[in-house]
Amino acid sequence: MTTGHYRSAGVTAAATFALLASASALLAWGSVLLPLLNAPPDSAGRHGYQIYPLQFALLTFAPPLLIAVVVRTAIGILQLRPWARLAALIWAAATLAACLAIIAFRPFETFFIPRRFVTQAQSFKQLMTISCVIMLLPASLWWLFFFRLSSVKHQFQRANAASSFEETT
Helix, strand or coil: CCCCCCCCCCHHHHHHHHHHHHHHHHHHHHHHHHHHHHCCCCCCCHHHHHHHHHHHHHHHHHHHHHHHHHHHHHHHCCCCCCCHHHHHHHHHHHHHHHHHHHHHHHHHHHCCCCCCCCCCHHHHHHHHHHHHHHHHHEEEEHHHHEEEHHHHHHHHHEEEEEHHHHHHH
């Protein structure tokens, strides 16, 4: 089924990247949440979700909500919705700010993994942080420049004008 709208390969690649990153984030969230649910109770017989209900609720509901927003943005990009282009720019700016904050506030831990004086969990946390920065920093820069190109703006405007024309007829 064709919509008659021209969508460049770059726009399709950006949306596909967002969908793949969302799937990866969902798997990572599950790998963090499931061990917390299966953790043994403390000496008083309380589980982690009973001790810290607010933090557990935040960890349970916030990541899937954010992932759902990214998935909806990616679908909007595939449909060439103008709001999705703006949402992509906002996501890219927020991701760039987060990556730069990690680099600025934790430079030693971001670029150097010490073999002594750290536990295996801390080393894994550093490796995950470095992986996220390496994956998200170039992608956020790409999105910031790509979605501001006039040819990309024109694709979204043309699709919006065509859908507005279809609604009025």
